[in-house]
Amino acid sequence: MVTISCACGETHFDVPCGTEMDKKPPRCLKTCGIRPLCRHESTCKPHRCHYGACPPCRLICEEEYPCGHKCKLRCHGPRPPPNPEFTLKPKKKKSNHQSESTPGSPCPPCPELVWRSCVGQHIGAERMMVCSDKSQFSCDNLCGNPLPCGNHYCTKTCHSLMSQPSTLSVQDKIGDSCEDCHLSCEKERKPSCPHPCPLPCHTAECPPCKVLVKRSCHCGSMVHVFECINYNCLSEKERMAVRSCGGPCHR
Structure with a gap:
């Protein structure tokens, strides 16, 4: 008699010698003992004992991106080492080779669509862009930021502003500076009079x-x-x- 068993050996049956080549391994009701390696180990649905590789995880990845969105692809994490395939042929020599796990693939760049402001932060000039696309753009509006004089506004086309210019070196300054004010003074004089101030702004x-x-x-x-x-x-x-x-x- 020849014994044919499942992968874990808990379920088996005997067949007459010479008929075993036409037989398939028995269906085992035991749960597969191989632990998943993906992030869904605690929530992945258990499966029964089997030969060969475990079935792939069918859950949604849901890995969180740095931006806060989550990956919506089917799980692509690492897979555990497979069981050996079912065979009735005796092994001539015991192999020391161990099956290795299959590494997972990284999540693709975040594909979510988000509204993004122009470099000048103008209201109403937002564009719909892919979240992972970090490119910046300028709108057609004028800058409109107050100049250092406090009396006039920048008339340059939309541009990025310097970040904390007092604490950054010349090489580390981000963006462009607003234009210098060369206009005449337009303040209302006190006490009030009809004559304009003769000084520049x-x-x-x-x-x-x-x-x-x-x-x-x-x-x-x-x-x-x-x-x-x-x-x-x-x-x-x-x-x-x-x-x-x-x-x-x-x-």
Whole structure:
């Protein structure tokens, strides 16, 4: 009699000698003792005792990318060493070769689609891009960031901004600097007057207005000249007094 058994040896039957070549191994109800090597070891559905390689894991990979998305491909992790194939031929010499596990393949780059802002972070200029695509783009809007003067805005086309320029060296600065302001000062002067500031754009307060203004007396016989700052600082009553010529009123 010849004994034919399953891979684990728990299930077997005997057949007459000479008929064993037409027989298949018995179906074993025991669970396969080979532990999965993929990340689904605790959740993978167990399978029965078998010869040869274990069936591939059918679960979704769900490996988390650095971006937070998860891989949606079928499990592609490493596979355990297979059992030897079923054979009835006696081995002439015991082999020391051990089956090796099959390494898994890495997850592909994240294929999820995400909205990504332009380098200038303009609202409404976002584009739908593949998450793993880290390329940057500029939109057609003007930069619009406040210039260091605090009075005007950058009119260059959308560009990336420097990150913490005070703490980075010249070689480590990221992006482009906004344009230098060469416009005239457009601040409202205090006290209020109709004369523009003669200085180029600046951050400090505007200097006192030295423009000469002419004001006639009430009768029109004399014209007084004042510096704008001095005249504007006066109250209405004081202005009436300084404009008087001191003569008799003819009106």
